[in-house]
Amino acid sequence: MTFDAVAIGDRIAALHRAAPLVQCLTNAVVMNFTANVLLAAGAAPAMVDIPGEAGPFARVASAVLINLGTPRSEQRSAMLEAVAAATEAQRPWVLDPVAVGSLPVRTALAARLLEFHPTCIRGNPSEVMALAGAGVGGRGVDSVATPDVARAAAQQLALHHHAVVAVSGPVDLITDGTTDIRIGNGSPLLTKVTGGGCALGALTAAFLGCERHTALHAVAAATAAYTIAAEMAAEGVAGSGSFAVRLLDALGTLDGDSVRRRLALA
Amino acid sequence: MTFDAVAIGDRIAALHRAAPLVQCLTNAVVMNFTANVLLAAGAAPAMVDIPGEAGPFARVASAVLINLGTPRSEQRSAMLEAVAAATEAQRPWVLDPVAVGSLPVRTALAARLLEFHPTCIRGNPSEVMALAGAGVGGRGVDSVATPDVARAAAQQLALHHHAVVAVSGPVDLITDGTTDIRIGNGSPLLTKVTGGGCALGALTAAFLGCERHTALHAVAAATAAYTIAAEMAAEGVAGSGSFAVRLLDALGTLDGDSVRRRLALA
Amino acid sequence: MTFDAVAIGDRIAALHRAAPLVQCLTNAVVMNFTANVLLAAGAAPAMVDIPGEAGPFARVASAVLINLGTPRSEQRSAMLEAVAAATEAQRPWVLDPVAVGSLPVRTALAARLLEFHPTCIRGNPSEVMALAGAGVGGRGVDSVATPDVARAAAQQLALHHHAVVAVSGPVDLITDGTTDIRIGNGSPLLTKVTGGGCALGALTAAFLGCERHTALHAVAAATAAYTIAAEMAAEGVAGSGSFAVRLLDALGTLDGDSVRRRLALA
Numbered sequence: 001m002t003f004d005a006v007a008i009g010d011r012i013a014a015l016h017r018a019a020p021l022v023q024c025l026t027n028a029v030v031m032n033f034t035a036n037v038l039l040a041a042g043a044a045p046a047m048v049d050i051p052g053e054a055g056p057f058a059r060v061a062s063a064v065l066i067n068l069g070t071p072r073s074e075q076r077s078a079m080l081e082a083v084a085a086a087t088e089a090q091r092p093w094v095l096d097p098v099a100v101g102s103l104p105v106r107t108a109l110a111a112r113l114l115e116f117h118p119t120c121i122r123g124n125p126s127e128v129m130a131l132a133g134a135g136v137g138g139r140g141v142d143s144v145a146t147p148d149v150a151r152a153a154a155q156q157l158a159l160h161h162h163a164v165v166a167v168s169g170p171v172d173l174i175t176d177g178t179t180d181i182r183i184g185n186g187s188p189l190l191t192k193v194t195g196g197g198c199a200l201g202a203l204t205a206a207f208l209g210c211e212r213h214t215a216l217h218a219v220a221a222a223t224a225a226y227t228i229a230a231e232m233a234a235e236g237v238a239g240s241g242s243f244a245v246r247l248l249d250a251l252g253t254l255d256g257d258s259v260r261r262r263l264a265l266a
Numbered sequence: 267m268t269f270d271a272v273a274i275g276d277r278i279a280a281l282h283r284a285a286p287l288v289q290c291l292t293n294a295v296v297m298n299f300t301a302n303v304l305l306a307a308g309a310a311p312a313m314v315d316i317p318g319e320a321g322p323f324a325r326v327a328s329a330v331l332i333n334l335g336t337p338r339s340e341q342r343s344a345m346l347e348a349v350a351a352a353t354e355a356q357r358p359w360v361l362d363p364v365a366v367g368s369l370p371v372r373t374a375l376a377a378r379l380l381e382f383h384p385t386c387i388r389g390n391p392s393e394v395m396a397l398a399g400a401g402v403g404g405r406g407v408d409s410v411a412t413p414d415v416a417r418a419a420a421q422q423l424a425l426h427h428h429a430v431v432a433v434s435g436p437v438d439l440i441t442d443g444t445t446d447i448r449i450g451n452g453s454p455l456l457t458k459v460t461g462g463g464c465a466l467g468a469l470t471a472a473f474l475g476c477e478r479h480t481a482l483h484a485v486a487a488a489t490a491a492y493t494i495a496a497e498m499a500a501e502g503v504a505g506s507g508s509f510a511v512r513l514l515d516a517l518g519t520l521d522g523d524s525v526r527r528r529l530a531l532a
Numbered sequence: 533m534t535f536d537a538v539a540i541g542d543r544i545a546a547l548h549r550a551a552p553l554v555q556c557l558t559n560a561v562v563m564n565f566t567a568n569v570l571l572a573a574g575a576a577p578a579m580v581d582i583p584g585e586a587g588p589f590a591r592v593a594s595a596v597l598i599n600l601g602t603p604r605s606e607q608r609s610a611m612l613e614a615v616a617a618a619t620e621a622q623r624p625w626v627l628d629p630v631a632v633g634s635l636p637v638r639t640a641l642a643a644r645l646l647e648f649h650p651t652c653i654r655g656n657p658s659e660v661m662a663l664a665g666a667g668v669g670g671r672g673v674d675s676v677a678t679p680d681v682a683r684a685a686a687q688q689l690a691l692h693h694h695a696v697v698a699v700s701g702p703v704d705l706i707t708d709g710t711t712d713i714r715i716g717n718g719s720p721l722l723t724k725v726t727g728g729g730c731a732l733g734a735l736t737a738a739f740l741g742c743e744r745h746t747a748l749h750a751v752a753a754a755t756a757a758y759t760i761a762a763e764m765a766a767e768g769v770a771g772s773g774s775f776a777v778r779l780l781d782a783l784g785t786l787d788g789d790s791v792r793r794r795l796a797l798a
Contacts (some may be wrong), residue, residue, distance in 0.1 A: 301726035314633070
């Protein structure tokens with residue numbers, strides 16, 4: 001199967017038809033924006049993240065997102081419950097290892113979560129390198145390295161865990177360990193909106209929730225859709241506040257035409 | 267007393283004069299938007315939701331909102347403390363039973379909360395039917411049924427708990443079990459903003475906090491005010507991001523004139 | 533050193549160069565807006581607020597914000613851990629005592645936190661008076677007194693704890709107990725956006741994180757920058773929703789020229 005603008009457009013249309021139910025166990029800072037990104041893109045978010053509910057819900061969700069940004073004790077339990085259930089019910093799930101490497105509680109949690117084999121790991125270069133054991137994150141939540149620097153770590157991580165690994169940056173890298181896809185769309189303003197990366201993790205789960213095959217292409221399509229919408233939102237914008245609003249607007253109007261005009265495979 | 271545009275306009279003006287203090291024990295996803303909706307409409311939000319504080323605060327609040335969207339352990343204790351205090355101090359309170367029926371922890375909690383007789387229960391058709399024992403919710407957080415389907419369940423729930431029940435949908439239904447009010451205002455974009463329904467629960471508490479009599483009309487006035495503001499916000503809007511921003515703007519300018527021009531009792 | 537528009541402009545430029553890492557242990561309602569304010573202004577937010585991580589992170593952060601708006605049990609432990617580490621590592625930290633005085637759990641917590649000598653205490657008049665033992669807060673989260681009424685309390689609090697105290701209001705008062713700075717910029721719309729005050733606490737930490745000397749001037753510069761951006765955002769705005777968006781935009785473009793044109797020392 002080829003990965004091109006037509007294939008991405010088809011996946012965007014499929015997502016609108018399926019309206020996948022995406023369970024998010026994510027950090028407290030970005031819950032609202034994440035849910036609004038999913039709604040704008042045509043998915044159905046559900047932030048079910050307490051023990052006793054997270055597991056049962058993961059069995060019926062289309063996909064699950066685990067984001068380690070603010071992993072409180074109760075949420076950590078719910079995360080383990082959710083990924084165990086998702087694994088058993090063969091639901092795809094995405095791990096976003098925010099600030100892993102430099103902070104001890106989430107680093108230990110990430111190690112346990114990895115045993116359940118995420119369908120996709122999405123992070124910045126520092127986080128991906130930390131997960132792969134190739135280094136530790138810079139200042140915790142932002143990244144000092146570039147996607148290319150993290151390439152070897154991403155490939156190694158993908159092969160070791162049979163996962164698709166997506167590394168964010170000016171050029172996004174998506175790899176299953178043998179095939180790389182590089183996407184050059186996006187806007188620096190994404191780094192000026194909190195949850196700019198986290199929301200992509202949720203959207204990635206939404207795309208994975210529409211199909212179980214060719215996870216590499218589903219992850220790449222999510223990345224392309226999101227970063228192209230960001231590009232549209234950034235044009236002539238007054239600042240980061242307006243950009244976040246327009247990103248939601250753009251996700252709602254994004255279609256195959258926009259992708260064909262703008263896709264920048266790198 | 268008649269329920270018409272003039273009566274709604276009077277209640278909007280009364281809310282601006284009273285600036286009711288609305289205590290919200292609500293879900294983590296929508297706290298920010300809920301507080302901003304209350305502020306825009308002229309109320310004073312206070313998200314006091316920890317044990318040891320929730321009870322004392324409920325005694326001085328004008329009204330209390332209990333929303334079950336992300337009911338963590340500590341918040342569950344605070345909810346029970348708040349409604350016990352609200353009941354004792356005769357404060358009105360609103361129950362928003364998010365995803366009740368399909369998820370076990372909150373379903374058990376809702377049963378305990380109902381013993382304290384909420385002034386108003388606000389939900390989507392699936393949630394109202396689940397609470398009334400007439401069925402279980404669809405996919406958890408969104409609704410598969412329509413308000414009309416839930417009408418019998420809403421009336422039964424209202425009579426059983428001596429509560430006003432508000433069922434959201436393209437046409438909103440508000441009932442005390444004997445009198446129904448149906449309001450046809452609103453916008454489909456409300457379903458594209460996370461907390462679009464939850465914020466109405468908080469605004470309902472605000473309207474109830476201005477007066478203790480004719481709860482049916484207070485709940486209906488809140489619904490009308492909110493859905494008319496949504497209609498104003500939706501006109502010519504670029505997408506769900508801009509819509510949420512403009513909904514806050516519209517709530518700040520809403521007055522009796524807007525209501526008279528737009529009210530669509532159905 | 534003089535405190536004037538040029539000095540403030542220099543500090544804004546310094547913040548952009550330093551991109552201080554600001555650790556926020558803040559309330560659940562305003563986390564998202566707070567992070568976006570910091571990002572817009574050029575700082576790097578990190579909401580690390582769980583036990584076991586809050587302390588280690590405080591040692592490497594440029595500054596720490598402690599905001600008591602929704603102090604859940606786990607976060608309370610993390611707050612004590614963070615300020616102990618910040619004190620030991622000589623990091624500046626800001627205390628925002630939301631609704632202290634009228635609510636018991638946070639009032640007791642604030643007393644323990646004060647023993648670690650915050651670099652700055654930022655609050656509304658009621659909160660500052662409650663901390664100083666001069667009275668108790670009005671309705672909890674909003675303020676009934678004016679900054680001038682709280683002046684004596686602010687000075688006493690500053691001298692007793694060797695802290696800079698900032699009292700918000702139509703005219704903001706910043707004092708170290710001997711020197712007062714009064715800033716008349718701002719917009720009433722700041723009281724219509726939840727976290728309008730809380731975000732200033734975080735921005736104050738960011739300015740303090742760029743330098744350790746002349747804390748009085750750093751706090752005043754943060755207040756001036758924020759309230760001038762608010763003034764810019766308020767011009768011709770349609771309501772509180774648009775205002776919040778434009779405030780983020782304005783913080784991103786704010787520079788020495790804007791400050792020189794608008795600064796209103798009172």
